[in-house]
Amino acid sequence: MAFEDLTPIVRALVPGLQGQVTANASMKPFSWFRTGGPAQLLFEPAGELDLVQFLRHIPLDWPVMVVGLGSNLLVRDGGVPGVVIKLGKSFGEIELLPGHLIRAGAAAPDVKVARAAAEAGIAGFAFLRGIPGAIGGALRMNGGAYGGEVTDILVEARAILRSGTTQTFDHAAMGFGYRRCAAPDDAIFVSALFRGSAGEPPVLLAAMDEITRQRSATQPVNTRTGGSTFRNPDGHSAWKLVDQAGCRGFRVGGAQVSELHTNFLIAAPEATSADIEALGEAVRQRVRDTSGIELHWEIKRVGLGAPAE
Template sequence: MKPLPEVRGKLLRDEPLGPFTWFRVGGNADALFIPADADDLADFLKALDPAVPVSVLGVGSNVIVRDGGVEGVVIRLAGRPFAGITTEGDTITAGAGALDSMVARASAKAGLAGLEFYAGIPGTIGGALTMNAGCYGAETKDILMSAWGLNRKGERVDFALADFGYTYRHSEAPADIIWIEATYRGTPADPEAVSAKIAEITSRREQTQPIREKTGGSTFKNPPGHSSWKLVDEAGWRGKLFQATGGGAMFSELHSNFVINPGEATAADIEGLGEAVRADVRAKTGVQLDWEIRRIGRAA
């Protein structure tokens, strides 16, 4: 790869990405950039050769990094400059690196209802913006007011809610935008009542999802009129080990839309399992399962 621009943050060559993902699998990034702040990121993007591919990695809760690693530069928004959360009146503003669950807790402290469902999403605000993240009957589009980020040229772009064109787990915003901050509107409410709802969501998630396993959250989107977990279950894939190149992966016994790495899985095991299940379900039911987990990088 060509020489990269000078930065104030960390710029690491040939850096393993597996440790940054919940699956704990995957190859190395050609380069991993952890910017010092938004200005550092903007300067880097402005100076970076346009031919160099750029990928963004949050907390790695909903991504498979393929075993061959990721070409170009992987950007990770980590640390306090990207994780700030502030409230004013009925609005709450959060950095793209803030955990969704922390935003939910901050909304409770401020006495703002409507963001409780974020307690059930194991990612960051940046990821939530990208995919209209949601659970338990609520979605990002229901509470978002606006957001801003940087495009591939390092230029600031501002988006109102309508600009996202949100549908189920999908946004029409350009894929090259690296989100920096979002502002939400809540509904004034009793802080104890908001906290109680968050506790209920957290408890439900702990009881029904394999959150202590090496997993990637919901694997497939729900097809219209169907539940993905039922389709996977009825096709006989719950708890069935699939091996491609490593120790194997499986769909959780607890929740059959959650792939887990039970030990020594490779990215090829995990993605191969997903593709095998998609093909099997399509053959048996005619229903197409679409990935909710993002896959990035090169095959080994």
């Protein structure tokens, strides 16, 4: 399906627009599943001021969402109405500061921040190697893996609100919980300041290598997947509940529960987003039936279902 072209409206409303705007842009490159419909309008800002100008001048009733590396994203087959913002290289800088501090842009991949910290002898960041996303998503979800979470290292996060105003959230204002933060849903993170501690580069790099080895041995890292599908319920592991419900290898259309790690869904080349979502819902039902426990999606599902034929 194709949405109304919003680009003429944007160019008329936003003075001095520098970033790229694309109507009905494919969202498949922005999801590791490589499925889904188009974005009505894709905006790739040239920098922070460009993003501020854009948000200040477009209508407030236009829906706006941000995509990062797409490792935890399912775009439905009908596409995403409104605006999708993709932060590029100007939001991906990593700066080493005195006092074991690191400032990272929201588009900086987690693994690059972990490596920069390790090479600089700054401990506390190795866990980021186990999160296949970017800093913006890690902030939004309090990303964690291998014994660490963003809440352990964050000093403050800088964001631009839907109104185009800039706001800095200190650690307390982020209100971190399990795979969530309390920052407003419309806050677009643009950078963050983190603090680690003194460490030895060879030791830190070895820890990252071990995380890489463990991920390769236990997760389907070279497949079209969306990372961990469901949050771990209190006192339980989601993968164990899925496995105990007999869902290892379970298929719906072109989507399958991973044989290697049952909290991962895998998309075959012919899979649709509807296949993936239907598989996830069927797994949730089976877990509910066998254990009485409700699983909740960790993968972010966005957009509209495909129109009925």
